[in-house]
Amino acid sequence: MSLDDRKxxxxxxIVEDYVSTEEPVGSKALVDRHNLGVSPATIRNDMAVLxxxxxxxxxxxxxxxxxxxxxxxxxxxxxxxxxPLSTAERRAIQTFLDGVVDLDDVVSRxxxxxxxxxxxxxxxxxxxxxxSGVRHVELVALASTRLLVVLITDxxxxxxxxxxxxxxxxxxxxxxxxxxxxxxxxxxxxxxxAAAVEPLARRFGPDEQPLVNAVVATLLETLVERHDERLAVxxxxxxxxxxxxxxxxxxxxxxxxxxxxVLLRLLGEATSPSTLTVRIGHENELTGLSAASxxxxxxxxxxxxxxxxxxxxxxxxxxPGTMGAVRAVARYVSRILxxx
Amino acid sequence: MSLDDRKxxxxxxIVEDYVSTEEPVGSKALVDRHNLGVSPATIRNDMAVLxxxxxxxxxxxxxxxxxxxxxxxxxxxxxxxxxPLSTAERRAIQTFLDGVVDLDDVVSRxxxxxxxxxxxxxxxxxxxxxxSGVRHVELVALASTRLLVVLITDxxxxxxxxxxxxxxxxxxxxxxxxxxxxxxxxxxxxxxxAAAVEPLARRFGPDEQPLVNAVVATLLETLVERHDERLAVxxxxxxxxxxxxxxxxxxxxxxxxxxxxVLLRLLGEATSPSTLTVRIGHENELTGLSAASxxxxxxxxxxxxxxxxxxxxxxxxxxPGTMGAVRAVARYVSRILxxx
DNA sequence: CTTGGCACTCGACGTTTCCGAGTGCCAGCG
DNA sequence: CGCTGGCACTCGGAAACGTCGAGTGCCAAG
Numbered sequence: 001m002s003l004d005d006r007k008x009x010x011x012x013x014i015v016e017d018y019v020s021t022e023e024p025v026g027s028k029a030l031v032d033r034h035n036l037g038v039s040p041a042t043i044r045n046d047m048a049v050l051x052x053x054x055x056x057x058x059x060x061x062x063x064x065x066x067x068x069x070x071x072x073x074x075x076x077x078x079x080x081x082x083x084p085l086s087t088a089e090r091r092a093i094q095t096f097l098d099g100v101v102d103l104d105d106v107v108s109r110x111x112x113x114x115x116x117x118x119x120x121x122x123x124x125x126x127x128x129x130x131x132s133g134v135r136h137v138e139l140v141a142l143a144s145t146r147l148l149v150v151l152i153t154d155x156x157x158x159x160x161x162x163x164x165x166x167x168x169x170x171x172x173x174x175x176x177x178x179x180x181x182x183x184x185x186x187x188x189x190x191x192x193x194a195a196a197v198e199p200l201a202r203r204f205g206p207d208e209q210p211l212v213n214a215v216v217a218t219l220l221e222t223l224v225e226r227h228d229e230r231l232a233v234x235x236x237x238x239x240x241x242x243x244x245x246x247x248x249x250x251x252x253x254x255x256x257x258x259x260x261x262v263l264l265r266l267l268g269e270a271t272s273p274s275t276l277t278v279r280i281g282h283e284n285e286l287t288g289l290s291a292a293s294x295x296x297x298x299x300x301x302x303x304x305x306x307x308x309x310x311x312x313x314x315x316x317x318x319x320p321g322t323m324g325a326v327r328a329v330a331r332y333v334s335r336i337l338x339x340x
Numbered sequence: 341m342s343l344d345d346r347k348x349x350x351x352x353x354i355v356e357d358y359v360s361t362e363e364p365v366g367s368k369a370l371v372d373r374h375n376l377g378v379s380p381a382t383i384r385n386d387m388a389v390l391x392x393x394x395x396x397x398x399x400x401x402x403x404x405x406x407x408x409x410x411x412x413x414x415x416x417x418x419x420x421x422x423x424p425l426s427t428a429e430r431r432a433i434q435t436f437l438d439g440v441v442d443l444d445d446v447v448s449r450x451x452x453x454x455x456x457x458x459x460x461x462x463x464x465x466x467x468x469x470x471x472s473g474v475r476h477v478e479l480v481a482l483a484s485t486r487l488l489v490v491l492i493t494d495x496x497x498x499x500x501x502x503x504x505x506x507x508x509x510x511x512x513x514x515x516x517x518x519x520x521x522x523x524x525x526x527x528x529x530x531x532x533x534a535a536a537v538e539p540l541a542r543r544f545g546p547d548e549q550p551l552v553n554a555v556v557a558t559l560l561e562t563l564v565e566r567h568d569e570r571l572a573v574x575x576x577x578x579x580x581x582x583x584x585x586x587x588x589x590x591x592x593x594x595x596x597x598x599x600x601x602v603l604l605r606l607l608g609e610a611t612s613p614s615t616l617t618v619r620i621g622h623e624n625e626l627t628g629l630s631a632a633s634x635x636x637x638x639x640x641x642x643x644x645x646x647x648x649x650x651x652x653x654x655x656x657x658x659x660p661g662t663m664g665a666v667r668a669v670a671r672y673v674s675r676i677l678x679x680x
Numbered sequence: 681c682t683t684g685g686c687a688c689t690c691g692a693c694g695t696t697t698c699c700g701a702g703t704g705c706c707a708g709c710g
Numbered sequence: 711c712g713c714t715g716g717c718a719c720t721c722g723g724a725a726a727c728g729t730c731g732a733g734t735g736c737c738a739a740g
Contacts, residue, residue: 026733039683044734062689062733102500140476140492150498152480152488160442160498236576237594254577258452366702379714384703402702402721 003053007046009036011055012079014047015067019318024064069281069315072293076278076319083320085328089117093332100336103127103157107232110309110333115235117325118311121253123263125307126230127157127337132306133189139178139215144168147211149218161218169211177204177212181219190223229307231260242314249291249314262287267308271298273334276323281315291315295322299330301338309333343393347386349376351395352419354387355407359658364404409621409655412633416618416659423660425668429457433672440676443467443497447572450649450673455575457665458651461593463603465647466570467497467677468610472646473529479518479555484508489558501558509551517544517552521559530563569647571600582654592628593652602627606652610638610645613674616663621655631655635662639670641678649673 003011013034017025027040027047036043047065050056055071058064067075085093096113100106107126114122138150145168151159180203184196197219201212236257242249256262266287271277279294293315298305309330311322343351353374357365367380367387376383387405390396395411398404407415425433436453440446447466454462478490485508491499520543524536537559541552576597579590596602606627611617619634633655638645649670651662 024733028733040733041683041685042681045682048735058734060689060691062731063691064733102502136480136488138478138480138490140478148476148492150478150490150492152490158490158498158500162442234598237591237598240591240594251577251580254580258574258577364702368702380702381714381716382712385713388704398703400720400722402700402719404702 003050006036006038007050008074008079009034010043010046011050011067011071012075014050014056014065015071015075015079018066019316022316024059024066026064029064067316069283072280072315072319076280076323080320080323082276082324082327085117085324089325090328092117093329097332097336106333106336108234110329111232111234114309114311114326114329115238117329118313118322119235119241120238120311120313120317120322121233121235121257122309122311123257123267124232124309125264125267126232127300127306128229132157133187134185134193136186137178137181137219139174139181141169141171141174147174147215149215149222151219151222159222161222163214163218165214166210173208173211177208177215181215185219193223194220229260229264231263233257233263252288253292253312256287256289262289266294266312267296267310268294269308271296271305271308272303273298273300273305273330274327276327277310278319278323293317293319295319295326297326297330299334299337301334306337343390346376346378347390348414348419349374350383350386351390351407351411352415354390354396354405355411355415355419358406359656362656364399364406366404369404407656409623412620412655412659416620416663420660420663422616422664422667425457425664429665430668432457433669437672437676446673446676448574450669451572451574454649454651454666454669455578457669458653458662459575459581460578460651460653460657460662461573461575461597462649462651463597463607464572464649465604465607465610466572467640467646468569472497473527474525474533475527477518477521477525477559479514479521481509481511481514487514487555489555489562491559491562499562501562503554503558505554506550513548513551517548517555521555525559533563534560569600569604571603573597573603593632596627596629602629606634607636607648607650608634610640610648611636612643613638613640613645613670614667616667617650618659618663633657633659635659635666637666637670639674639677641674646677 010030013030013036014025017030017033027043030036030043031038031040047056050071051058051065054068055074056065057068059066093113096109097106100109103126107124111122111124114124132154134151135154136152138152140148140150145165147163147165147169149161149163151161153159180200181197184200185193188196197216201209201216204212236254239250239253256266266279266284266289268277268279275297277294277296279296281293282290284290284292284294291314292312294310294312296308296310298308300306309326311326313322350370353370353376354365357370357373367383370376370383371378371380387396390411391398391405394408395414396405397408399406433453436449437446440449443466447464451462451464454464472494474491475494476492478492480488480490485505487503487505487509489501489503493499520540521537524540525533528536537556541549541556544552576594579593582590596606606619606624606629608617608619615637617634617636619636621633622630624630624632624634631654632652634650634652636648636650638648640646649666651666653662
């Protein structure tokens with residue numbers, strides 16, 4: 001029951017035409033635009049088979065065919081090579097990501113860049129804490145019983161927490177605690193911090209216990225709790241070009257864009273920086289976005305991905321182009337992070 | 341040529357009905373729904389006058405009347421008292437803003453809260469740097485020639501900058517520089533930092549000059565450059581309820597929502613925390629959003645506002661309710677900031 | 681297996697018709 | 711002088727209708 005080469009070519013042609021014209025494509029138009037070397041009638045037979053197999057469908061009798069999710073799936077899996085970026089696009093990436101000042105800046109620029117390149121909605125997870133390490137812990141006295149705990153990570157990300165203490169603390173003790181904590185945890189990956197910090201408290205005198213305990217507790221809390229990853233979004237304006245299907249597509253999408261939980265699930269697990277993930281239509285069902293597709297990829301300095309970035313659009317999207325752009329940007333960002 | 345009381349009542353009734361029904365309102369419907377005590381014919385005469393004066397208009401002959409921007413203006417200025425929040429809403433504010441962990445958290449929660457209360461798009465400026473003061477400056481050595489300058493402000497906001505130095509620096513010197521800079525600038529408002537820091541460099545030895553200069557330069561840069569205020573946005577999903585007028589309203593708005601520059605102009609100058617600003621329709625012309633209205637207000641601990649927050653919606657919006665919600669939230673946030 | 685021919689289907693689009701909400705005007709009334 | 715009921719008029723919107731044509735499925739012949 002496997003499809004022969006011509007049928008695959010027909011499917012590819014249908015997808016390409018439908019993506020560019022946004023209109024159901026008929027047998028006649030197909031042979032006109034692609035030189036398939038056969039007559040429309042033949043194509044019709046092929047199309048009938050493709051439809052029977054569930055790769056394409058017609059919105060109503062006597063209309064052209066439209067790819068189904070399954071059709072897009074096949075297209076992406078077997079009929080597509082990533083489209084390499086044009087030199088203009090490459091240059092855009094360069095200039096866009098040149099002169100970033102800090103990590104937040106990398107993220108906000110990248111997500112805008114991605115939205116611009118793909119002309120779709122871009123979503124990007126801030127680099128995850130859980131996979132990076134501690135670079136420095138800073139304790140700042142704000143008032144006699146109020147302390148700011150600042151955690152600086154490998155990736156240059158900064159986390160902060162306010163701590164209120166039951167009793168005033170001493171500046172000298174604070175400096176001591178700061179020094180010892182840093183000595184204990186600097187350079188450690190987050191996963192090892194808990195173990196390294198645990199014996200620390202015992203080495204201080206009884207007067208210092210409350211302070212040390214509070215700081216340590218806050219630190220651990222920061223590491224764990226910030227598992228709720230932050231997100232950046234750009235390109236919502238591109239939604240307007242997605243056109244008509246308001247209820248089906250537009251509204252749930254706008255809602256999802258605010259529900260970061262949903263978006264995170266949509267982006268999915270971070271894959272290795274070189275492996276693209278494509279989720280098409282109903283494959284996103286559990287997030288209520290069965291009319292949308294997601295192209296995502298992990299990024300990060302090493303082989304392990306720190307987090308995920310991706311693009312969100314209608315199932316009818318230019319997969320080769322989008323996938324090319326997403327991968328290129330992810331690679332570029334990964335390189336920047338490595339260089340940092 | 342001033343309007344008598346009944347004409348004002350008619351205008352108010354028109355605005356209220358149009359806001360709730362979204363349809364042009366005719367003389368008959370008006371007397372039915374509000375007990376004005378006169379006949380439709382009389383109302384028609386009043387409406388003719390109101391139209392002549394430019395407060396209302398008819399989309400086409402033989403349709404009901406619709407308020408003009410000028411009509412809304414009059415309504416807001418003279419016919420409206422802020423609607424106080426329901427207890428349920430008050431409780432929502434409480435629970436929503438309870439247990440904030442840091443400044444970013446305050447902003448992101450507030451903006452979501454505002455969007456939810458008003459069922460419109462909420463925009464909020466992060467507290468401005470320029471009007472706050474320095475609480476602490478931290479210098480962190482990341483590598484032999486790489487330094488992280490962290491600035492902690494009064495409002496609890498943290499700014500960071502990476503600095504690469506031409507030559508390695510010494511930890512001891514760094515500690516010295518850190519101490520002296522903090523002594524010099526802690527507690528100062530930003531506007532005075534430049535003056536306070538300027539004589540500092542001279543007091544160090546020649547070896548330390550590059551380091552000190554670099555740090556000072558970065559610090560000043562941070563103060564000035566971060567004038568590009570950051571923004572938080574929420575409630576884009578509510579756009580869907582704004583309905584039909586896609587081109588007129590929707591697209592420019594989505595674009596504006598990404599163009600932070602435009603949004604900042606839209607929010608306008610920060611006013612005192614108790615003074616609401618309402619911009620209606622064409623009054624926003626220069627931002628290309630003549631179909632939208634903005635209700636904004638300054639917020640901040642003192643009398644002076646730190647920044648602005650507001651709500652963005654169609655000119656046809658529930659002004660009393662929106663204004664009430666915006667003011668209530670702003671007051672609440674201001675109180676939190678003061679308590680911090 | 682491919683092809684041209686042919687009858688058939690059905691949505692898109694333009695035209696026409698019809699309905700009624702809403703208006704402006706006017707003459708009469710308190 | 712202002713309010714009121716009556717009345718003719720206007721005009722947008724919805725519904726009904728007809729036409730057009732793209733596209734299909736099927737079939738017999740090459």
